[in-house]
Amino acid sequence: MKYIDEFRDGDLARNLAQNIVAAAEPGRTYSFMEFCGGHTHAISRYGLVDLLPRNLRMVHGPGCPVCVLPIGRIDMAIDLALTRGAILCTYADTLRVPASGGMSLMKARAGTGGSCADVRMVYSTRDALQVARDHPRREVVFFAIGFETTTPPTALAIQQAQSEGLSNFSVLCCHVLTPAAIRTILQSPETEQGPAVAIDGLIGPAHVSTVIGSRPYEFVAAEFHKPVVIAGFEPLDLMQAILMLVRQVNAGRAEVENEFSRAVSREGNLKAQARVAEVFELRREFEWRGLALVPHSALQIRAQYAAFDAERRFQLEYRFVPDNKACECGAILRGVKRPQDCAIFGSVCSPENPVGSCMVSSEGACAAHYGYGRYQDRH
Amino acid sequence: MGGAQGKTRRGYARPLDLTRGRVDLTHGSGGRAMAQLVEELFARFLGNEYLGQGNDGAVLPAPMLEGRPGRLVLSTDCHVVSPLFFPGGDIGCLSVHGTLNDVAMMGATPLYLAAGFILEEGYALGDLARIVESMANAARAAGVPVVAGDTKVVERGKGDGVFITTTGVGVLPLGLELGGGRARPGDAVLVSGSIGDHGVAIMSKRENLTFDAPIESDTAALHGLVAAMLATCTDLRCLRDPTRGGLAATLNEIAAQSGVGMMLQERAIPLKPVVAAACELLGLDPLNVANEGKLIAICAPADAPRLLAAMRAHPLGQDAALIGVVIADDHHFVQLTTAFGGRRIVDWLAGDQLPRIC
Incomplete structure (x- = not known):
């Protein structure tokens, strides 16, 4: 596989691993947060931790679109499908996220609790538009989640629906923003659940950065004096980025470096950014699982596209629902706890019966550790 | 209809229309239409001496190995696949291979197959014929006849075109014991x-x-x-x-x-x-x-x-x-x-x- 095998070369990886071991100074420790769930998945999938020195620790970040959705948002989607009679179109992992009262979109679809919800898995916003075209007499709502990667397609879908006069289509917008979450994590003080996360550097997201560019991370270096290296999702990308972070830390540098230069520029994808700006504006605040209310951390649909905003159209109200008390997803998303630190990890909470959202998506820290790494826990 | 299929009726007014015809509820209701479907479609492709007996079940000789009755392996497998036709095969040959393989994984030589069809009202008869022919070809290539079968029709919207369940019987070589519980460290x-x-x-x-x-x-x-x-x-x-x-x-x-x-x-x-x-x-x-x-x-x-x-x-x-x-x-x-x-x-x-x- 061209352009993929090159980034999974085992010999190169061992070389890089040796370089990291050689660069890491024995007297100090290194804690790096990979913000993005795609990186969390790759680290576990390729067993990268086995290649890193013992004094270098990877901390999982909150960059998993499904994981950061609070229960109240899933409840809104279930409400749309179950009691408002809408066809709810959604990306797949969302189906299994636990909602209030033991529900999930998957259970609503199967008819748990009496009536069946019409919930459809889609691969893209185009699929959702097609569902709306195919069912002109039904309300069709696209449950739009994700970071900046998935936002431009949602913007296009709304503009497309408007130009077609597709009046039965609307969007439940839950798009969130990466830089705001990073700021919250770096600012977060010690809480009653544990100390603030101590990280020496950040691995910046791959796909998100293709859209927003590397410029939005510059505050991390300027204000917080932490290095950032934007990395691709392939295992060699990650190893190279880790080496670059170690070198920055050793030299006392705090800069934004770009390992993923084959796809990411400083300015990002300006056309995509323009589309997003046409359709969306900043929300004053948005609740994230684990990070609580974060100011200016999410998008809402502009008034001129109000007809396509499911929150306005159905007069939905967001209701805060506390997480299950035993679940440590919040602390895990902030990077202050590891999946195996949670008392219910692997027992009450498993991929088949997830209690928290981090156990749902393959990009979630708990699912990644359960599926790929839990053999380490017995030692 | 139950069990083995045979020449139950002769001389239908019109042959089954495999070009434009569709499965309808009469094809499952036990009347003449069903008998015609069995004869002109299933028996046409799958027919053999056992099916031809037209009884409720097939009478089979017990397999003998070195003068003693051999041990039988029985396995069954339901096949629901979407799309029904895919690159490299279709639900017909898949339903034969799937069950033959389950029998073979026990180490047994497959001998006979039985097949149950659940058809959805409205399914094109021509496509059904393609599926059954593919099944017949797979069974013939494997040297294992389909000796019994059954068909039911469900209302439109209550099935996904065609579901096929197949059951296979095989005979186990003397002394052979295979099983998922027999792996040992070092294997x-x-x-x-x-x-x-x-x-x-x-x-x-x-x-x-x-x-x-x-x-x-x-x-x-x-x-x-x-x-x-x-x-x-x-x-x-x-x-x-x-x-x-x-x-x-x-x-x-x-x-x-x-x-x-x-x-x-x-x-x-x-x-x-x-x-x-x-x-x-x-x-x-x-x-x-x-x-x-x-x-x-x-x-x-x-x-x-x-x-x-x-x-x-x-x-x-x-x-x-x-x-x-x-x-x-x-x-x-x-x-x-x-x-x-x-x-x-x-x-x-x-x-x-x-x-x-x-």
């Missing part, structure tokens, strides 16, 4: 060829993906390969076909049944580049993707070289490979040394395979 783990072909062929068709090199399902009857393996290696521990859930699910099943762990080498697992590429695109792990013409063999370490040679000498085992070893592990983990040199678990799939979001 070798072999696979008969590249993984993930079937699942990726189905998903590519569903998603309308096309590739420069076509991806075809590997659907095939494996009892010939099994016979060749048994002729070489009589101390096989276990055979299993990694269908739904893929290699990962099957190896986890065996590890749990035998109370052992496994250590696999990622580099050793055969995987076609085009399948690997499609998995990248669709966000799938090939280890979780279904196969319909592959088997996993576990054998004593000393037998592995001979067994591997025998597999590679068979057309359905040309790409066979030794992919790992059975290890002692109280947690029954199946682990993998990645191409990178790191380690990870190969877990059961949780829920469905889903594409990534961001």
